Amino acid sequence: MTSHDEHGRPAQPPPQSLAAVTLLEEIRSGLDDVTLPLALPGADQARRGAAAARAQLDDYILPRYRSLDAPLLAVVGGSTGAGKSTLVNGLAGHPVTRAGAIRPTTRQPILLHNPAEAAWFEGQRVLPGLSRMRGTLAANPAPTGHAGEPATATDSLVLLADAAVPAGIALLDAPDVDSISDQNRLLAGQLLAAADLWVFVTTANRYADAVPWKLLLDAASRDITVAVVLDRVPQGAEAEVSQDLRGLLDREGLAGSRLFIIAETMLDTHGMLPAGAVDELREWLASLASDAAGRADVARRTLNGTVRALAQRIADLADSVRAQEQAAARLESDAVAAYENAATRILDATRDGALLRGEVLARWQDFVGTGEFFRTLEQNVGRFRDRMGAFFRGEPAPAVRVEAAIETGLQAVIVDEAANAAEDTDQRWRSDPAGRQLLAADDLSGTAPGFADRAAAEIRAWQEALMELIRTEGQGKRTQARWLSFGINGLGAALMIVVFSMTAGLTGLEIGVAGGTAVVGQRLLEAVFGEDAVRRMADKAREDLAVRCRQLLMDEQQKFLQRLPADNPDLAQTLAVQAGRLARLAESA
Structure with a gap:
């Protein structure tokens, strides 16, 4: 058993992970020395790779190794207009995030967690580069999309305690992965890289888009657990569209992904989906949250896959550094x-x-x-x-x-x-x-x-x-x-x-x-x-x-x-x- 402090958090990493944490901290420290200053072919990509490795160590790998039994972080991501915020509202059963027609809609990530698990997220355990803001539930959050509305800062994270979120899992509503805003796009990538679990939202007419699939292939390489939500599927086309998407997932190494279908429907005056539209997904997340062994399996699987991908990235960096030395x-x-x-x-x-x-x-x-x-x-x-x-x-x-x-x-x-x-x-x-x-x-x-x-x-x-x-x-x-x-x-x-x-x-x-x-x-x-x-x-x-x-x-x-x-x-x-x-x-x- 892992010892916990008065807030319910692990006091220190379990003994079996201490050596891993030491290695990862050593690697993280050494990455600061990787500058790759010479203009060589592939140097820009390698520099981005080094920055991504540093960010992922800070945002996900080290926090997860230090607290293996922390709640799972499920990041809800996807394409512009796919309905991510609407889905999160549907999972909560009431409006908690803003949705609108003018893009970008999600400017500031919102992390929903069970009130009893606030201590896991209020500090800098995960995503330490983002400042924290404490949000409050409102009966009807004001929609975005008014002309001239200033963009919300993308360097902060809104924490929202909601009893509708089951203990053991937290939901993070991320910006669009293909946003017209560079900052939003980069932030979306950062948040997805920090996820234990992806809830990937796409639509019936955009599920084959290149940008989402690039991220899904990255997920496959990291062996991350992915739940794909196919939104706005026309009535009568569910079987045909889902079969085609399932074939794509199977061919790209994501055969184990769960696929959830949400039929095209009208939203109510608060922008909410009809009752029961997301029950299957909500039940799956609740079942996962209540199963300690299942949560541990998801966390370890994602963590090991991420470490394996990091190993390749570090090996590629070694080659890039060697090329710099030779030049x-x-x-x-x-x-x-x-x-x-x-x-x-x-x-x-x-x-x-x-x-x-x-x-x-x-x-x-x-x-x-x-x-x-x-x-x-x-x-x-x-x-x-x-x-x-x-x-x-x-x-x-x-x-x-x-x-x-x-x-x-x-x-x-x-x-x-x-x-x-x-x-x-x-x-x-x-x-x-x-x-x-x-x-x-x-x-x-x-x-x-x-x-x-x-x-x-x-x-x-x-x-x-x-x-x-x-x-x-x-x-x-x-x-x-x-x-x-x-x-x-x-x-x-x-x-x-x-x-x-x-x-x-x-x-x-x-x-x-x-x-x-x-x-x-x-x-x-x-x-x-x-x-x-x-x-x-x-x-x-x-x-x-x-x-x-x-x-x-x-x-x-x-x-x-x-x-x-x-x-x-x-x-x-x-x-x-x-x-x-x-x-x-x-x-x-």
């Missing part, structure tokens, strides 16, 4: 590849001699002198050192001009390749629906503001680090005397020239590049530091430059990557596991 990874890969290619092109330009031309070559030649200087270098390294030392001590400006020329040339290469990478990424993303959505109207095909200045600053920082490398390498007294005689700027300029003449990271020089001027720097540095030290310094300088260039480009590509949704790598797998656990829960029940 985001594809866009990220496109951006990363474009900027990695740009970094490769920059580094290729720094080692294939391309920078040892133009302004850099002119400044270097100004620095080292005329052709007679090269002949001197070949004849006598010692004389070369003396001459260079005097040159550095007397005229430091040419070395600085070499550094400036290198900075300008390298900056131009970096900025140009960063712009190429941005254009490439922009084109790739715009060819993808998800990327196009993320970019929207923003043009990211060029470098970000200030990038050229950041590149120049990074090049100067690299040159400073290179100078520090020379100072560190020349710590020995003998070596220090040598490099001091040549000047730090001059040696730095020479090392930059050597770095830019190295092919594929090797120390061998491209003799033909820039008229062989790189050989001068090589010989000078070897005369001061030795061949091994020069190779080591060049390798370090090149590695430092590569790191700085890649970091510049990595920072630049963030203007694309920061638009990608936040990564949640475990979400798809978590949803897939939860879907499996839900399926096993439904099977075990």
